Amino acid sequence: MDNKLGNPQKTIEIIQKYQFAFQKRFGQNFLIDPHVLDKIIRAAEVTKEDCVLEIGPGIGTMTQYLAEAAGRVVAVEIDSNLIPILNETLKDYQNVTIINDDILKVDIPRLAQEYNGGRPVKVVANLPYYITTPIIMGLFEGEVPLDSITVMVQKEVADRMKVGPGSKDYGALSLAVQYYAQPYLVANVPPNCFIPRPGVGSAVIRLTRHKEPPVQADDPKLMFRLIRASFNQRRKTLQNGLSNSPELSFTKEQIAAGIESLGLSPSVRGEALSLEQFAALSNYFTRNNLQLQMERGG
Ligand code: SAM
Numbered sequence: 001m002d003n004k005l006g007n008p009q010k011t012i013e014i015i016q017k018y019q020f021a022f023q024k025r026f027g028q029n030f031l032i033d034p035h036v037l038d039k040i041i042r043a044a045e046v047t048k049e050d051c052v053l054e055i056g057p058g059i060g061t062m063t064q065y066l067a068e069a070a071g072r073v074v075a076v077e078i079d080s081n082l083i084p085i086l087n088e089t090l091k092d093y094q095n096v097t098i099i100n101d102d103i104l105k106v107d108i109p110r111l112a113q114e115y116n117g118g119r120p121v122k123v124v125a126n127l128p129y130y131i132t133t134p135i136i137m138g139l140f141e142g143e144v145p146l147d148s149i150t151v152m153v154q155k156e157v158a159d160r161m162k163v164g165p166g167s168k169d170y171g172a173l174s175l176a177v178q179y180y181a182q183p184y185l186v187a188n189v190p191p192n193c194f195i196p197r198p199g200v201g202s203a204v205i206r207l208t209r210h211k212e213p214p215v216q217a218d219d220p221k222l223m224f225r226l227i228r229a230s231f232n233q234r235r236k237t238l239q240n241g242l243s244n245s246p247e248l249s250f251t252k253e254q255i256a257a258g259i260e261s262l263g264l265s266p267s268v269r270g271e272a273l274s275l276e277q278f279a280a281l282s283n284y285f286t287r288n289n290l291q292l293q294m295e296r297g298g
Pocket of ligand 1: 026028055056057059060062078102125128129
């Protein structure tokens with residue numbers, strides 16, 4: 001197709017034609033490598049049965065690939081300067097809807113309802129790196145019917161999503177991602193695959209949503225409060241991290257008993273605990289009715 005993007009010349013041509021000025025604050029680094037684009041589409045396993053949500057279509061490079069593979073593509077772009085460009089680069093595709101909005105403000109479950117009858121959507125995107133975590137957490141924690149998320153992120157963030165205890169990259173994001181999904185690293189992508197080149201390495205990661213969570217937490221919200229409290233004060237012991245958290249109000253004795261119930265040392269740090277152990281700790285509190293007591297103001 002004449003308008004097909006994905007190579008540097010075509011991208012430069014479009015950018016010059018519209019005198020488009022890249023906005024750093026929107027994390028604008030456009031993909032210019034057809035091999036990487038192919039890899040992303042293949043890893044996402046997009047078929048004509050699928051409705052894909054693309055976050056940040058830019059000038060429409062990946063959107064064209066998605067439109068060819070998917071039944072429907074809904075693309076949400078914050079930068080209104082890109083809308084006239086998208087109207088040109090996507091004019092040959094009848095199955096694409098462009099929405100000019102901030103993805104963090106969009107009601108995504110409503111989009112899934114409107115464009116896919118409430119069935120699970122696939123999210124595929126070269127994400128704006130400055131809001132990777134809120135986007136991923138919003139997708140998992142909101143009521144979004146979701147099949148999988150296949151996204152380009154900063155390499156270091158992809159690593160964080162995959163690791164377990166014992167790694168310096170292990171943190172609240174690792175635990176949240178692994179509670180909701182199975183992470184799979186698709187490819188590492190160097191800066192020269194983008195215009196302009198980002199100052200960091202990138203990676204494509206696929207997160208396939210679990211049908212059932214891998215651990216049984218009676219109260220997942222409490223488990224995530226424990227996780228946040230542990231990693232907000234990474235250098236402190238788990239005991240102190242939980243005692244100091246404004247989100248929790250267990251007594252020191254209750255916390256010590258909870259840690260002991262897992263057979264852990266009183267001086268253990270939160271970063272040493274696995275997802276299973278965080279679930280067990282939160283279940284200790286719920287099963288001893290301690291959370292209930294706290295929520296009543298006890
Ligand atoms: N998909 C294009 C590509 O691969 O070439 C562009 C990817 S670029 C890394 C990120 C895109 O997200 C930009 O087009 C940027 O304007 C857009 N963006 C940034 N913040 C956004 C937000 N809050 N909501 C929606 N889009 C956003």
